[in-house]
Amino acid sequence: MSPCLTQSAQSFKSIPEKAMLKQAQKGFTLIELMIVVAIIGILAAIAIPAYQDYTVRAKVTEGLSIASGFKTQVAENAANGLPLDGNMPGFAATRNVSAIVASQANGEITITYTAPSGNGTLILAPRDGANALAGTATDSTIPTNAMVWNCNSVASSKAGTKGTLLAKYSPAECRS
Numbered sequence: 001m002s003p004c005l006t007q008s009a010q011s012f013k014s015i016p017e018k019a020m021l022k023q024a025q026k027g028f029t030l031i032e033l034m035i036v037v038a039i040i041g042i043l044a045a046i047a048i049p050a051y052q053d054y055t056v057r058a059k060v061t062e063g064l065s066i067a068s069g070f071k072t073q074v075a076e077n078a079a080n081g082l083p084l085d086g087n088m089p090g091f092a093a094t095r096n097v098s099a100i101v102a103s104q105a106n107g108e109i110t111i112t113y114t115a116p117s118g119n120g121t122l123i124l125a126p127r128d129g130a131n132a133l134a135g136t137a138t139d140s141t142i143p144t145n146a147m148v149w150n151c152n153s154v155a156s157s158k159a160g161t162k163g164t165l166l167a168k169y170s171p172a173e174c175r176s
Contacts, residue, residue, distance in 0.1 A: 056169045059096040059117040064151075064171065066091065067100055067111050067124055071149060074107040074126055074133075081142045084135035107133040107140070108161055118169035125150040125160020132160065 028036075069089040077084050084107035091100050096117040101110050109124040126133050129145030150158035153170035167175045 053168055056116075056118050057171070060113065060122070060165070060169055060171065062094065063097040063100070063111040063113060063117075063122065066094075066097060067109050070100055070102055070109045071124060071126075074102055074109065075147055078107060078126070078128075078133055078135075078140055078143050078147065081139050083137055084133060084140045104135055104137060106160075107135060110161075110163075113165060118165050120154070120165030120169070121163040122165050122170065122174055123152045123161045123163040125152055125158070127159060130159065 073086075073088055074084055076082075077086055083104055085102040085104040088102055093099065096114055097111060098114050099110070099112040101112075102108070103110070107126045111122045111124070113120055113122075127148045127150060128141075128143035129148070133143065134141045150156070150160045151171065151174035152158055152160050153163045153165045153167055153174045155167035155170075155175055156162055157176060163170075163174070165174075
């Protein structure tokens with residue numbers, strides 16, 4: 001046989017061997033799959049609690065949205081020298097907010113949340129400049145400065161009564 005034929009026969013012989021090697025290398029090894037599962041597990045362990053906190057924070061915004069009508073009424077009552085808790089809009093408890101009440105003495109609005117929504121309170125404290133509003137059952141002092149609202153959670157350092165809602169569930173303006 002000629003050397004050319006011998007090389008051709010050997011090269012034909014090696015093609016099926018190469019094909020078998022390629023077939024043997026398809027897929028993932030068990031260790032590679034275990035690494036991927038471990039990475040997914042670590043990411044899930046971090047993401048699930050963060051997502052749960054996010055959903056509670058979203059529920060907290062419902063109370064702040066409902067309380068906007070109360071804020072308007074307290075500001076109007078204060079501007080007219082009327083009782084701070086007078087003529088409040090109607091409120092029916094929701095799945096996330098169990099109560100919203102305005103204080104007669106200082107106009108602070110207390111938003112009470114249900115257990116799935118953080119199980120605490122946020123206090124919206126109106127201020128006449130740096131001072132608290134003052135009211136009675138029959139009237140209130142008319143503010144002389146622009147009215148400012150402080151939103152207070154348990155960790156808030158702003159003036160007014162502190163709420164009991166955990167800071168991690170509170171909007172950013174209610175934490176500091």
